[in-house]
Amino acid sequence: MSTPVQFEDLRVGLEIPSLSKVVTREDVKAYADASGDHNPLHQSDEFARAVGFPGIIAHGMFTMAHLASCLVRWLGDPGRLLRLRVQFRSVVFMGDTIVAGGRVRDLDPERRTATLEVWVTVERDGTTEYAIKRSEAEVRPG
Amino acid sequence: MTLNPELEGKAFPPIGFTVDPEHVARFAKAVGEDGSFVPPTFATTGEIAALAQVIADPELGLDFARVVHGEQEYEWRRPLRPGDELSARPRIASVRARGGHEFLTVETEMRDPQGELVVLARNTLIVRGRR
Numbered sequence: 001m002s003t004p005v006q007f008e009d010l011r012v013g014l015e016i017p018s019l020s021k022v023v024t025r026e027d028v029k030a031y032a033d034a035s036g037d038h039n040p041l042h043q044s045d046e047f048a049r050a051v052g053f054p055g056i057i058a059h060g061m062f063t064m065a066h067l068a069s070c071l072v073r074w075l076g077d078p079g080r081l082l083r084l085r086v087q088f089r090s091v092v093f094m095g096d097t098i099v100a101g102g103r104v105r106d107l108d109p110e111r112r113t114a115t116l117e118v119w120v121t122v123e124r125d126g127t128t129e130y131a132i133k134r135s136e137a138e139v140r141p142g
Numbered sequence: 143m144t145l146n147p148e149l150e151g152k153a154f155p156p157i158g159f160t161v162d163p164e165h166v167a168r169f170a171k172a173v174g175e176d177g178s179f180v181p182p183t184f185a186t187t188g189e190i191a192a193l194a195q196v197i198a199d200p201e202l203g204l205d206f207a208r209v210v211h212g213e214q215e216y217e218w219r220r221p222l223r224p225g226d227e228l229s230a231r232p233r234i235a236s237v238r239a240r241g242g243h244e245f246l247t248v249e250t251e252m253r254d255p256q257g258e259l260v261v262l263a264r265n266t267l268i269v270r271g272r273r
Contacts (some may be wrong), residue, residue, distance in 0.1 A: 031169075035169065039260040069173060081182050083215070086215070087212065087213050
């Protein structure tokens with residue numbers, strides 16, 4: 001992991017390093033098995049098409065896990081992530097690139113905590129949509 | 143309203159779940175981590191196991207074919223550690239209708255054997271209205 005961020009490094013408006021990855025069928029299958037969420041919407045193209053999608057979609061929780069990875073990488077320690085609340089928006093298809101990011105919104109010097117606005121964008125054929133938007137994290141850096 | 147609003151406040155029996163190192167390794171790999179720590183969202187595995195009994199409750203009337211995941215929140219009181227034995231206890235926090243859709247929020251408390259709260263999960267499912 002990179003050098004952990006310190007509370008003193010933070011300023012309102014600071015953007016954290018983004019984290020991107022391409023969503024693959026193998027990862028989503030592995031996530032279904034590891035999480036126990038076997039909803040066919042994430043496993044069967046036939047089922048997904050029957051409910052109006054062109055193919056299977058990633059679990060919302062798969063995308064949230066990626067956002068948590070982005071935050072923990074920045075914080076340097078999973079124990080520094082105190083709270084994460086997300087709203088799911090656009091669905092994520094196989095082959096999409098998801099990009100997690102965040103920006104410091106509030107600082108609490110007494111508790112040495114920060115509140116961040118966080119998001120995950122999805123890049124597909126040159127367009128950008130939000131898989132996660134209007135969401136919030138509370139962190140306690142070093 | 144297809145969901146039964148009278149179930150607001152209903153608590154379900156706790157489901158035990160273990161932060162098993164082999165399971166953590168599989169989960170970490172699936173979400174792109176190296177497995178050197180327990181990913182905070184590993185809590186999802188216990189939450190999903192606990193939610194199964196809520197979703198299957200015949201009194202609730204949840205039509206899973208019309209469900210999308212609307213919101214999710216976790217509060218971690220401490221990080222999950224390999225070997226943790228936790229119990230996940232779900233409770234229906236709210237049942238609401240708005241704009242032709244219905245919203246089901248379930249809060250799941252994950253506690254250690256001493257009863258200390260480790261993770262609080264809040265899951266909101268949206269039941270899409272019929273056209």
